[in-house]
Amino acid sequence: xxxxxxxxxxxxxxxxxxxxxxxxxxxxxxxxxxxxxxxxxxxxxxxxxxxxxxxxxxxxxxxxxxxxxxxxxxxxxxxxxxxxxxxxxxxxxxxxxxxxxxxxxxxxxxxxxxxxxxxxxxxxxxxxxxxxxxxxxxxxxxxxxxxxxxxxxxxxxxxxxxxxxxxxxxxxxxxxxxxxxxxxxxxxxxxxxxxxxxxxxxxxxxxxxxxxxxxxxxxxxxxxxxxxxxxxxxxxxxxxxxxxxxxxxxxxxxxxxxxxxxxxxxxxxxxxxxxxxxxxxxxxxxxxxxxxxxxxxxxxxxxxxxxxxxxxxxxxxxxxxxxxxxxxxxxxxxxxxxxxxxxxxxxxxxxxxxxxxxxxxxxxxxxxxxxxxxxxxxxxxxxxxxxxxxxxxxxxxxxxxxxxxxxxxxxxxxxxxxxxxxxxxxxxxxxxxxxxxxxxxxxxxxxxxxxxxxxxxxxxxxxxxxxxxxxxxxxxxxxxxxxxxxxxxxxxxxxxxxxxxxxxxxxxxxxxxxxxxxxxxxxxxxxxxxxxxxxxxxxxxxxxxxxxxxxxxxxxxxxxxxxxxxxxxxxxxxxxxxxxxxxxxxxxxxxxxxxxxxxxxxxxxxxxxxxxxxxxxxxxxxxxxxxxxxxxxxxxxxxxxxxxxxxxxxxxxxxxxxxxxxxxxxxxxxxxxxxxxxxxxxxxxxxxxxxxxxxxxxxxxxxx
Numbered sequence: 281x282x283x284x285x286x287x288x289x290x291x292x293x294x295x296x297x298x299x300x301x302x303x304x305x306x307x308x309x310x311x312x313x314x315x316x317x318x319x320x321x322x323x324x325x326x327x328x329x330x331x332x333x334x335x336x337x338x339x340x341x342x343x344x345x346x347x348x349x350x351x352x353x354x355x356x357x358x359x360x361x362x363x364x365x366x367x368x369x370x371x372x373x374x375x376x377x378x379x380x381x382x383x384x385x386x387x388x389x390x391x392x393x394x395x396x397x398x399x400x401x402x403x404x405x406x407x408x409x410x411x412x413x414x415x416x417x418x419x420x421x422x423x424x425x426x427x428x429x430x431x432x433x434x435x436x437x438x439x440x441x442x443x444x445x446x447x448x449x450x451x452x453x454x455x456x457x458x459x460x461x462x463x464x465x466x467x468x469x470x471x472x473x474x475x476x477x478x479x480x481x482x483x484x485x486x487x488x489x490x491x492x493x494x495x496x497x498x499x500x501x502x503x504x505x506x507x508x509x510x511x512x513x514x515x516x517x518x519x520x521x522x523x524x525x526x527x528x529x530x531x532x533x534x535x536x537x538x539x540x541x542x543x544x545x546x547x548x549x550x551x552x553x554x555x556x557x558x559x560x561x562x563x564x565x566x567x568x569x570x571x572x573x574x575x576x577x578x579x580x581x582x583x584x585x586x587x588x589x590x591x592x593x594x595x596x597x598x599x600x601x602x603x604x605x606x607x608x609x610x611x612x613x614x615x616x617x618x619x620x621x622x623x624x625x626x627x628x629x630x631x632x633x634x635x636x637x638x639x640x641x642x643x644x645x646x647x648x649x650x651x652x653x654x655x656x657x658x659x660x661x662x663x664x665x666x667x668x669x670x671x672x673x674x675x676x677x678x679x680x681x682x683x684x685x686x687x688x689x690x691x692x693x694x695x696x697x698x699x700x701x702x703x704x705x706x707x708x709x710x711x712x713x714x715x716x717x718x719x720x721x722x723x724x725x726x727x728x729x730x731x732x733x734x735x736x737x738x739x740x741x742x743x744x745x746x747x748x749x750x751x752x753x754x755x756x757x758x759x760x761x762x763x764x765x766x767x768x769x770x771x772x773x774x775x776x777x778x779x780x781x782x783x784x785x786x787x788x789x790x791x792x793x794x795x796x797x798x799x800x801x802x803x804x805x806x807x808x809x810x811x812x813x814x815x816x817x818x819x820x821x822x823x824x825x826x827x828x829x830x831x832x833x834x835x836x837x838x839x840x841x842x843x844x845x846x847x848x849x850x851x852x853x854x855x856x857x858x859x860x861x862x863x864x865x866x867x868x869x870x871x872x873x874x875x876x877x878x879x880x881x882x883x884x885x886x887x888x889x890x891x892x893x894x895x896x897x898x899x900x901x902x903x904x905x906x907x908x909x910x911x912x913x914x915x916x917x918x919x920x921x922x923x924x925x926x927x928x929x930x931x932x933x934x935x936x937x938x939x940x941x942x943x944x945x946x947x948x949x950x951x952x953x954x955x956x957x958x959x960x961x962x963x964x965x966x967x968x969x970x971x972x973x974x975x976x977x978x979x980x981x982x983x984x
Contacts, residue, residue: 404789516618567597
């Protein structure tokens with residue numbers, strides 16, 4: 281049982297977050313939907329669901345607040361909420377919870393009998409009802425997820441099969457969400473007995489690696505080792521059963537989220553499974569996993585029989601695991617021929633897990649080198665954003681005198697926690713108005729729609745944030761400066777104003793999708809020349825932009841409702857083809873007054889995460905100041921000696937030409953240029969003192 285005071289504080293923070301987000305939309309009667317969205321985000325973070333859509337509908341004997349369709353179409357999830365705006369933590373009687381789960385179940389069953397004819401076609405619930413009908417011959421598992429900001433005493437509700445469909449109810453009350461959010465790992469541990477779950481134990485070789493002390497190059501002493509590794513092979517049916525029971529929660533520490541067999545690697549795995557399963561062990565690299573503890577029986581001669589796995593997580597091999605499940609979901613015949621080699625690591629010191637896991641992933645992963653830390657709110661980008669939001673004052677809005685700040689919530693609960701520690705809460709609210717609060721999911725949304733990726737943001741907050749993070753990492757180290765921060769806030773102002781305009785049109789659903797596509801269209805049509813600095817200075821959009829947004833949002837709404845006949849609109853919005861067709865088929869010319877306010881052609885500068893930060897500008901200037909003949913000499917030397925790779929010789933030549941053109945290199949080109957200087961100097965090419973000074977200053981790039 282959670283400590284009463286801590287749970288009460290968590291309840292207050294949750295209530296405050298709902299109030300803050302209601303203030304952003306200026307809708308006080310919208311709180312149950314906001315609550316549902318917050319819990320959806322929690323469950324996505326906990327890998328309980330892949331994504332989710334808010335979709336409120338209530339009728340006689342039925343209720344639904346949202347839904348999620350598994351990407352592999354293996355199950356439907358229906359969300360139903362019990363939300364009360366109580367001043368303090370309250371209890372939900374188990375009978376009320378059971379009644380609400382039954383109402384959600386009845387909604388699903390009625391939809392199988394064409395319930396959509398009783399729902400207004402413009403409502404999002406119509407789309408949901410139609411999708412349930414569409415998938416009725418495919419889906420045989422429905423998860424009913426009850427969400428509540430109250431507490432429910434331990435209640436076991438058994439799965440129920442009706443007309444060939446298994447309904448699996450789950451309750452997420454305040455206390456369970458609190459445990460997940462405060463557990464550090466942000467999830468509930470996976471713990472199981474192999475025989476109980478899959479009918480057999482695992483044979484393994486155990487290797488104990490003692491802890492040793494090593495001295496780094498900088499003289500610092502570090503601890504290394506201190507773990508046990510179990511080398512085993514999972515029978516296909518055992519791995520299948522584990523994934524069937526825990527699905528995405530197994531892959532939580534595997535940052536490369538795998539959904540379907542799309543890439544070449546996944547297709548190859550699938551092909552082996554279906555066409556040549558007995559060769560799977562020979563062809564596949566297997567999985568790397570971690571566990572908090574393993575229960576095993578010592579059989580002698582280094583052989584152990586694993587009986588229980590505690591906090592089992594697949595760090596590398598998510599594609600392998602999910603491919604086996606997806607390929608065999610309908611035809612389980614190949615499973616008896618499939619074996620998957622595995623290495624399960626158990627650290628002696630569990631506090632080192634978050635440090636070691638990314639290294640396991642980075643070293644074992646030969647495909648997309650995206651580490652667990654990439655998804656952390658603790659990296660330098662988010663820390664810098666937080667620092668900027670605490671120091672940069674926003675101009676007073678037109679006609680006002682009061683300057684304010686925007687509060688970036690790097691980690692969930694920061695706003696409420698900071699506010700609660702202020703002696704003068706009224707003063708804090710005047711500096712950080714509730715409507716000027718935003719978190720990392722919203723940041724990703726503002727950036728992604730501006731970059732014309734509305735089909736990504738339509739996949740949900742977690743998917744949008746993951747995509748933004750991957751693009752950020754591919755771009756290379758980026759520390760935001762004040763210019764970036766101000767333009768990010770301008771994008772937030774633009775998006776939020778468009779969302780207000782969309783809601784004012786009284787469309788019956790899909791507000792978020794319409795807003796996403798409207799902002800993306802404005803960005804596309806203006807070639808990203810909307811003056812973001814002007815929006816920042818005025819802390820508002822212009823009347824011309826507002827009128828344009830109203831026109832575009834109506835066109836987007838009409839297009840979506842006209843083109844999604846027989847298709848779930850929300851699912852349609854997640855497809856890139858939807859965005860491509862909108863660009864092709866909707867042609868709304870920019871109003872002359874809008875054109876007048878655009879940044880002139882040729883005066884644009886890199887936007888968003890492509891914009892160099894202060895340190896990168898210094899690096900670009902340093903490379904730009906290297907004489908052209910030095911670059912041409914390096915290029916020729918590299919070709920003659922074969923020391924430089926072909927692309928490096930080409931970059932050196934390009935940098936030389938840029939000097940003559942008075943053109944600055946990009947961040948990537950500058951970084952590569954310095955690496956080339958370092959190689960040339962190390963391999964004996966004579967360089968002048970200015971080049972050596974650059975090499976000395978950026979020596980750390982050699983290992984980058």
